[in-house]
Amino acid sequence: MSKMQIFCSDERTVLSTDVKMPLFFFDIRDGKSHSPDTEGTHYVGALEARVDAVKMLVAMAQDEVQGGLQSNLSVTVSDESRRPVMEANIDCSIKVF
DSSP states (O other): OEEEEEEOTTSSOEEEEEEOOOEEEEEEEOSSOEEOOSSOEEOSSHHHHHHHHHHHHHHHHHHHHHSOSEEEEEEEEEOTTOOEEEEEEEEEEOOOO
16 A cells, blocks of 8 residues: 545645555666566556656666667566566667768
8 A cells, every 4th residue: 555645726735545556567678687676666557657667768778878889678567466568668779980
């Protein structure tokens, strides 16, 4: 269970409630190594997890510009039972002339 705070329209009233938020795991591959997520992160739903997976990929691709010239990057998102629900991939290659 996670605590969720709901702000009402008057911005002064806060309701706090126990809500079961789904747990998602983000396993990362960068072409050289695999980093499994052992803790997971709670999200309101799958859409929020998908948005974060894409943000992770973009950040990883930006880091690759500093390193090697070619990488296959991927983030696999799994649900609480570790069943994959989404995979996002970016193939990075930089040609220097």
